[in-house]
Amino acid sequence: MPESSIATAASGAASPAASPAASPAAGNVALAILAGFSASLLAIGLARFAYTPLIPPLIQAHWFTAAQAVTLGAANFAGYLAGALLGRPLARAAGNRAALRAMMLLATAAFFACAYPLSVSWFFLWRFASGLAGGAIMVLAASAVLPHIPATRRGFAGGMIFVGxxxxxxxxxxxxxxxxxQGLQQTWLGLGVLALLLTAVSWFGWPADPPPAAAAASPHTTAHTTPPHAAPAPRKALALLYAQYAANALGLVPVMMLLVDYxxxxxxxxxxxxxACWVLYGAAAIAGPLACGYIADRIGFAKAYRIALALQVIGTALLVLSSNAIAIGLATVILGALTPGVVTLVLGRVNALLPHDPAAQRAAWSRAxxxxxxxxxxxxxxxxxLFARSHGHYTLIFACGTVALVLAWVADVVGGSAAGEGRLAA
Known part of the structure; x- marks a missing residue:
């Protein structure tokens, strides 16, 4: 995330970091955003969501049994958790740019490897690896790009990254x-070729390690522009945000798992x-991050996230209360848009809570x-x-997701977590 001089420049203070010589060119910024978009498209958009429509063909082609196919799908979730935990240590050891390139290559290799079902263990390993790459990229990609974006445009830039x-x-x-x-094996190989192209597109787009503003951290350039000590982190507000984001996951998982089958x-x-419902969900998911970023740039990330939580409650409640085609379609659009949209909003809130502490921003986003x-x-x-024990009770699962989202929204209202977020949340 941004060095202290970038944060100072974003708040309007005059410093050498704000000069044209120290700021990245507009073309470099565009390339950095493109790299972030490519990474989220490959390691999360494709590596996770492309597996869902491949489950029936995997079973029909007798690559795996139904139970094995579901277990292999869960391997990506487990790998994602591992990647979220390992992303920052990996970046500290190798640098953001090298770590991101390595994770893009790992996700690409996983597609090619999955074209050859040598064994369940082999496939599990590579599905886990693709999830690991996705988790690490989620932690690192935005923190590598957003420091180079003016504060007033970070909502849009974050939306562009996560629209992938x-x-x-x-x-x-x-x-x-x-x-x-063309065939199941050819499908995996085709995805691998696409992944390789996305890796090539992003390769030279990642900002330098350290970012250009790092020079401003020297005593000669920051002595009169940044405080010697960062303000204490708003720990209660961050803890509440982590809990909300976790509850958000519990609210969205039923939709990601069961919407099409329902x-x-x-x-x-x-x-x-x-x-067709899944395509509608995906179309809404393309617009979601950009819309959320646009709104957050105008009303603040805190208010935008609170509205997003309320809308998600409405969306999941519609699935519980109605089987009407219009209601299902509306719920699909709302939840499709906000599945990636909330990522933009939560990242923005983290940065707003810690506006002048890049290291704390990276750590907080990793925890979230x-x-x-x-x-x-x-x-x-x-x-x-629960689905198996309830003999396929879809509305029970959707109701559980609704309860989780209601708790997140109530916690936001009662906890007043918008307080103290500073100018970026205003």
Whole structure:
């Protein structure tokens, strides 16, 4: 995340870091955003969401049994948690740029490896590896790019980075069926080629390690522009944000797991309608991060996140209370947009709570991502167990997600976590 001089420049103070010589060129900023977009598209959008429409073909081609296919899907969640925990240590050891390049290569290698089902253990290993790459990239990508973006445009830039998640969701509903016409192995290889292209696009876009503003950390340039000691971190507000983000994961997992199956089998509307619903979910997910970033730049990340939580409650409640096609479609759009959209908002809130402490920003975002990953993995296994024990009670699972989101929204209102977030949240 930004060095102290970047934070000072973002707040309008005059310093050498704000000069053209120290600030990255507009072209470099655009390349950095493109790199972040490519990373989220590859390591999260495709590596996670492309697996969902591949489960039936994996079973039909007798690569794996149904139980094995579900277990292999969960391997990505476990790897994501590991990546969230290991991302910062890896960056400290090798640097952000090298770590991000390595994770992009790892996610790419996983696609090629999955084209050869040598054994369940082999496939599990590479699904885990793809999740690990996704978790590490989620922790590191934005923190490598956003320091170079003016504070008033970070919502938009964060949205552009995380719109890759939405593109991946949409691609999983449109690209995968076309690739499957060539065969299952060719589908994995095709995804690998796409991943390799995205890795090449991002390769030279990652900002330098350390960022250009690092020079401003010397006594000659910061003696009169930054305070000698950062203000104490708002620990209570951050702890509340971590808890909210974890609850957000518990609220979204049922939709990510069961929405298509609910429409296709639960409501009896067929696989084609279920697939169309997933495409609608993906289309909304493309617009979600940009819309959330645009709104947050105008009303603040705190208010925007509170509104997002309320909308998610409405979306999941619609799935519980109604089987009407319009209600299901509205819920799909809301939840599709906010699945990646809340990532932009939570990252913005973290930065707003710690506006002049880059190291603390990186640590806080890593903790937030870990909290989300932990509850995502636990929720995935827990909801699967509950679904089996309840004999396929879809509305019960959606109701559990609604309760989690209601708790997150109430905690935000009661806790007043918007207080003290400073100018970036204003």
């Amino acid at each position: 998640l939405g593109v991946g969701i949409a691609a999983s509903g449109t690209l995968i069926p076309r690739l499957l016409q 429409v296709a089998r639960g409501l009896g509307r067929g696989a084609a309608t279920g697939a 991502t870990t909290a989300f990953a932990l509850c995502q993995a636990a929720g995935g296994y827990g909801y699967a167990w």
